[in-house]
Amino acid sequence: MAEDGYDIIVVGAGVAGSSLAHALATAKRASPLRIAVIERSLDEPDRIVGELMQPGGVLALRKVGLESVLENIDAATVKGYCVCDAGKIVEIPYPGKHEGRSFHHGRLIMNLRAAVRRAPCVDLIEGTVTDLIEDSSSARKVLGVRATLKGLEEKRSFYASLVIIADGCYSNFRSAVLRPTAMKPVVKSHFVGAVLKDAVLPLPNYGTVALIRGSGPVLLYQISKHDTRILIDVKQPVPDDLKTHILTHIAPQLPSSVQLPLKIALDTDRLRRMPNSYLPSAPQGSASTKPGIILIGDSWNMRHPLTGGGMTVALNDVAILAPLLASVSDLRDWDRIAPVLDRWFEDRKPLASTVNMLSVALYDLFGADAPELEVLRTGCFKYFELGGECINGPVSILSAIVPSPALLAYHFFSVALYSIWVMFTHPRVVPSPSGEKPRLVRPRVDEYPFLFLKGIRVFYTACVVFGPLLWMEMFAHSRPNRRSILLGVLCLALTVGVLIST
Structure with a gap:
């Protein structure tokens, strides 16, 4: 069994994991950090969420030196929102000259991973992390991870001074890290997603929120030149026949310009579901959390995706956490890491808490x-x-x-x-x-x-x-x-x- 040593291991190469690995690798230090990023699959992901980035997220990308990942992915400019209710439309433009971006999620992830590959002293590894390596003391500090690499059957051990978990909303390690303080995500509803071809939105370059009587809201936003994402909120229990439900109860209440593209998409595209979950963050520097390991991204904190704030929160977390961690000379010393995590927890609150509260409160109103x-x-x-x-x-x-x-x-x-x-x-x-x-x-x-x-x-x-x-x-x-x-x-x-x- 081979043993590899790193300063930091990042589990997950999504938005949070990739951007944090890049930010740490390019941080100013006396000696660069050696980082391993382990991702289950390095193929382009295909998801129905994580496709709209608010202006605050674009600013956070700029802070961590990754604004270029928005280029060459046929991203659409987002100038604001319009809200539709019973045929009435209200325009809600972003303040000043601020703009967001919307895109195919997988294309952004591939650009982020390409940036990680170019970063110094970073190994991007395709494999599935199966368990944590802990010492035998009462604190059971995490020393690394075991992973099964693609194409190999034998597990391989990877050791690091610090392990960062960024494996998303279905995290396999959330409860192990937070232990007694771990909260389970609360599923508020489900989004049913499809792609509309050449649809015309009520206001070009504006995300559309359609308020639906007797149901949750519907989101529409352009993600490339010819593609428009539609996300239909469906409450539990989810209807057995989604297509009939959408055609009967949802489509007639949508703007007329998207009704035909929606009907075509229902006949040609695969409907996919994604749970809309809320998971408040919890402190990670306290005695109730496992030393040697931290959570970031959706593995630690989730909000309703109605307001498109998930990537913005994750990137802001990276922009705050990366310089704090980079300033720690010995990442093996948890007594130095814990105060850094406490400061990060407090410094992130203004933005993260505002976005989180707005997303859930607005969903309760619109749904x-x-x-x-x-x-x-x-x-x-x-x-x-x-x-x-x-x-x-x-x-x-x-x-x-x-x-x-x-x-x-x-x-x-x-x-x-x-x-x-x-x-x-x-x-x-x-x-x-x-x-x-x-x-x-x-x-x-x-x-x-x-x-x-x-x-x-x-x-x-x-x-x-x-x-x-x-x-x-x-x-x-x-x-x-x-x-x-x-x-x-x-x-x-x-x-x-x-x-x-x-």
Whole structure:
């Protein structure tokens, strides 16, 4: 059995693993790090997610010197979003001159792996990591991994000062690393994906979010010159006949320009499903985690893919973590690594927590399946219609240009209170007798007592949606410090301020 020694072993050559390996290999140090990247398959991956990168992700790529990986993959420019609801469209452009990119996921990964191959002192190895090598002490520090290489039956041992796990949402090592603190991902729904050929979106170079009555939202965005990705949110239990479900309940509510391409895709393309999971991050420098090994990317932290923030969070994590690790002279010394991980955990929070909270909260609103959430969804769309800061603020958060949990809290509760105002003052659709068009009717004065009670339930629902997310993302695993206390007070003050001003 051969034994190879490295400074760092990275398990997984996806977005997080490849970019971190490249960033560490090219970091300024007295002596370069010797790094092994072990990936189960080096063939081009074929996935239905990880195809839209927010402007914040593009900026993070630039920070780690990998902006060139977006070239020569027929990537499309993304200038913002448009939200469609019952034939109405609201345009939500990115702030300033910021732009995102959308592309075939596999093409980006192959460019990232090519960059890893060019980096100094890096071995890109095709093989399946099967288990961890640990010492016999009570701490059971990780010393390396065992892997079965492609074309070989015998397992091979790889030793390193530090092992980094980046094996994605289906990680085989998550619970082993975090031990008692490990949380299982919560599956919120599934995305069903297909590729539409030569589809025309309502606004060119804009991602489209279509709000669907009785179902979750539908995402559409161009990923190459002729290809447009469609992601259809399907809640559990997933219908047995997806094609019929989509044609009957989803397609008629989509913009007319994409309905025919969707029907063609259903006949010619393979429908694939991907779980939409939420997994809050947990500290990795504490005594409850296994020494000698850390997690990054979807193996450690996931959010709903509705807002396309996954790659942005992963790349921002890399941009923060790589220089911190590169500054440690002895990667075998866990007493030096642990404070670095604690600092990384806190420094990443503004962006990661903002993106994570927004993704889940927005999905709960857009995938409304309760009367109170329906009110919030309608109010959210009308809030965007107000324009100005009601668009600039939320899209600055969505694009990861302004990572601010406090600003997110302000706009979320502004939406909640504006939704209640809309419920009292705006006309609502009332079904008419068979054969007649629905009517728009304003609330009557005698309905106000009922609407007042419903408004209380709506605001309570908003608190139930956002409060646990805020706690989990910002405070659950943090030691009380000046910044966390200040943020909590600020979020509370903003909420009270919105209440008073309204």
